[in-house]
Amino acid sequence: xxxxxxxxxxxxxxxxxxxxxxxxxxxxxxxxxxxxxxxxxxxxxxxxxxxxxxxxxxxxxxxxxxxxxxxxxxxxxxxxxxxxxxxxxxxxxxxxxxxxxxxxxxxxxxxxxxxxxxxxxxxxxxxxxxxxxxxxxxxxxxxxxxxxxxxxxxxxxxxxxxxxxxxxxxxxxxxxxxxxxxxxxxxxxxxxxxxxxxxxxxxxxxxxxxxxxxxxxxxxxxxxxxxxxxxxxxxxxxxxxxxxxxxxxxxxxxxxxxxxxxxxxxxxxxxxxxxxxxxxxxxxxxxxxxxxxxxxxxxxxxxxxxxxxxxxxxxxxxxxxxxxxxxxxxxxxxxxxxxxxxxxxxxxxxxxxxxxxxxxxx
Amino acid sequence: xxxxxxxxxxxxxxxxxxxxxxxxxxxxxxxxxxxxxxxxxxxxxxxxxxxxxxxxxxxxxxxxxxxxxxxxxxxxxxxxxxxxxxxxxxxxxxxxxxxxxxxxxxxxxxxxxxxxxxxxxxxxxxxxxxxxxxxxxxxxxxxxxxxxxxxxxxxxxxxxxxxxxxxxxxxxxxxxxxxxxxxxxxxxxxxxxxxxxxxxxxxxxxxxxxxxxxxxxxxxxxxxxxxxxxxxxxxxxxxxxxxxxxxxxxxxxxxxxxxxxxxxxxxxxxxxxxxxxxxxxxxxxxxxxxxxxxxxxx
Numbered sequence: 001x002x003x004x005x006x007x008x009x010x011x012x013x014x015x016x017x018x019x020x021x022x023x024x025x026x027x028x029x030x031x032x033x034x035x036x037x038x039x040x041x042x043x044x045x046x047x048x049x050x051x052x053x054x055x056x057x058x059x060x061x062x063x064x065x066x067x068x069x070x071x072x073x074x075x076x077x078x079x080x081x082x083x084x085x086x087x088x089x090x091x092x093x094x095x096x097x098x099x100x101x102x103x104x105x106x107x108x109x110x111x112x113x114x115x116x117x118x119x120x121x122x123x124x125x126x127x128x129x130x131x132x133x134x135x136x137x138x139x140x141x142x143x144x145x146x147x148x149x150x151x152x153x154x155x156x157x158x159x160x161x162x163x164x165x166x167x168x169x170x171x172x173x174x175x176x177x178x179x180x181x182x183x184x185x186x187x188x189x190x191x192x193x194x195x196x197x198x199x200x201x202x203x204x205x206x207x208x209x210x211x212x213x214x215x216x217x218x219x220x221x222x223x224x225x226x227x228x229x230x231x232x233x234x235x236x237x238x239x240x241x242x243x244x245x246x247x248x249x250x251x252x253x254x255x256x257x258x259x260x261x262x263x264x265x266x267x268x269x270x271x272x273x274x275x276x277x278x279x280x281x282x283x284x285x286x287x288x289x290x291x292x293x294x295x296x297x298x299x300x301x302x303x304x305x306x307x308x309x310x311x312x313x314x315x316x317x318x319x320x321x322x323x324x325x326x327x328x329x330x331x332x333x334x335x336x337x338x339x340x341x342x343x344x345x346x347x348x349x350x351x352x353x354x355x356x357x358x359x360x361x362x
Numbered sequence: 363x364x365x366x367x368x369x370x371x372x373x374x375x376x377x378x379x380x381x382x383x384x385x386x387x388x389x390x391x392x393x394x395x396x397x398x399x400x401x402x403x404x405x406x407x408x409x410x411x412x413x414x415x416x417x418x419x420x421x422x423x424x425x426x427x428x429x430x431x432x433x434x435x436x437x438x439x440x441x442x443x444x445x446x447x448x449x450x451x452x453x454x455x456x457x458x459x460x461x462x463x464x465x466x467x468x469x470x471x472x473x474x475x476x477x478x479x480x481x482x483x484x485x486x487x488x489x490x491x492x493x494x495x496x497x498x499x500x501x502x503x504x505x506x507x508x509x510x511x512x513x514x515x516x517x518x519x520x521x522x523x524x525x526x527x528x529x530x531x532x533x534x535x536x537x538x539x540x541x542x543x544x545x546x547x548x549x550x551x552x553x554x555x556x557x558x559x560x561x562x563x564x565x566x567x568x569x570x571x572x573x574x575x576x577x578x579x580x581x582x583x584x585x586x587x588x589x590x591x592x593x594x595x596x597x598x599x600x601x602x603x604x605x606x607x608x609x610x611x612x613x614x615x616x617x618x619x620x621x622x623x624x625x626x627x628x629x630x631x632x633x634x635x636x637x638x639x640x641x642x643x644x645x646x647x648x649x650x651x652x653x654x655x656x657x658x659x660x
Binding site: 052053054073074075076077079080081083085087089090091100101103104105148152158 | 545547548550551552553554555556557558561565566569570572
């Protein structure tokens with residue numbers, strides 16, 4: 001089956017008076033790995049379930065491969081879904097689990113057997129075919145769920161936080177396997193997660209959602225480098241971006257306009273003086289520098305070995321995180337420091353009212 | 363150290379002593395006494411002392427056509443009540459499992475028979491089965507006849523019908539709970555995998571209900587062996603017509619309290635006890651092996 005595009009046009013979902021999804025327009029191109037990223041309760045799973053047909057939208061249209069499927073039952077949408085808890089059939093062996101979608105479509109037994117064994121083999125499940133799901137580890141169950149999804153070459157894969165129940169090491173492994181699977185099959189994948197690392201590492205594009213609204217859609221690097229608003233800025237990146245209240249003032253030296261932030265000033269682009277803004281600074285953009293323009297006191301030092309995070313308290317109270325290489329000189333807790341913006345980088349400027357990005361710079 | 367352990371053991375035994383005492387008095391002693399009574403034959407004329415006959419009474423009663431007939435009717439009664447009862451209870455549970463407005467009212471109605479006693483159920487059906495004015499008699503076009511309860515062929519099915527109705531609430535509640543224990547995610551997965559709702563039910567839901575259905579089945583068998591009140595009330599205490607509704611338990615009653623033949627009744631009671639013991643043991647064994655179903659999908 002050729003991979004198909006998945007289009008959502010003005011999709012809305014209301015539960016009573018609560019709006020779970022507000023007029024979402026989104027297209028996953030054929031063969032794309034699209035990640036829906038957002039905190040829990042943002043509506044990303046609901047959106048996925050609408051694509052699967054497990055949830056009916058209150059308004060709007062869903063198209064798969066250009067065909068309106070809004071009135072089509074899940075079983076006739078020709079999609080496969082991987083659930084968070086895997087949803088393996090506990091009474092069936094691994095083999096029968098993988099064969100299930102084929103059996104439901106009346107594929108003859110020898111063919112079923114062959115295809116299921118192929119899928120199992122490609123996911124290293126060959127040895128486990130006769131076991132029951134209860135006899136498998138989390139990672140193995142995850143693989144069975146994947147095998148069950150790929151076995152009949154659907155138009156699109158829908159994945160609902162499939163890695164969230166795995167331990168950290170296995171998650172990294174499965175991430176690579178999923179990317180590999182995508183390369184091999186070329187199928188459209190819509191992948192729901194709250195983990196920005198998964199989104200950044202796996203997605204061709206990321207759709208960032210919060211409160212039922214789509215905040216930004218773009219390539220992972222673009223979303224990271226040019227967050228569309230304060231929410232995206234704070235959600236993508238670890239440690240998160242420092243967001244400080246500021247006000248644009250004319251520069252005393254006649255250079256670029258600056259913005260006052262608690263503890264000092266930072267250079268911003270051309271903005272009218274008096275404008276209230278939110279200044280976003282990534283932790284890696286901040287350096288400890290005697291000539292810096294922001295005063296702070298080191299209040300916590302976290303060393304991760306290869307890098308170090310300094311939590312610095314600004315005079316008015318807010319904390320900013322500074323990310324240093326592990327080889328940088330050690331700063332003790334309680335030391336007063338000055339911080340500056342790393343050369344060649346610009347801070348992110350957001351309107352303090354709307355939270356929208358207002359600067360053009362990268 | 364040993365002293366402390368000994369003292370702990372003594373404390374433990376003291377705690378279980380009341381339970382052991384009560385069980386001994388009301389369960390173990392009567393059981394042994396019953397087995398013992400089975401060794402003594404009742405003389406033909408009442409009032410004479412019983413006579414020790416040993417196990418010969420066991421072999422003669424258990425191989426008698428009377429007892430084998432009782433056993434056969436009991437098995438028939440269970441075959442009439444148990445499968446149909448489970449099927450109806452499950453069917454109603456499936457209907458009531460839907461998320462619809464006002465579904466709670468149906469759940470209440472479906473489970474209401476659990477609040478009726480055997481006597482109430484029997485009286486209701488006695489009226490429904492009345493040869494002259496009974497609704498069931500009328501619906502079956504049997505008005506003016508002798509009535510189902512007076513037919514040697516239909517009396518047992520009629521009693522079974524009453525029993526099914528009375529147990530339906532219980533079966534419905536258990537099957538409803540069982541349905542709720544099947545994760546929605548599995549049904550959704552089956553739908554996405556291409557199954558119709560009917561196929562999902564038979565391939566996913568139904569197999570996952572098997573432990574509870576097995577449980578209800580065993581309970582149904584045990585209840586079938588213990589059925590008494592409905593037979594007594596519906597047949598006017600006779601187990602008729604022509605013994606058509608005389609099950610093992612009913613015959614024990616007749617022998618013990620109508621014919622005053624404690625020896626024969628005791629032999630039958632011990633046989634019944636053994637059958638139920640084996641069934642219960644079987645249930646424990648099978649259920650233990652099936653426990654892994656719980657939470658296996660997660």
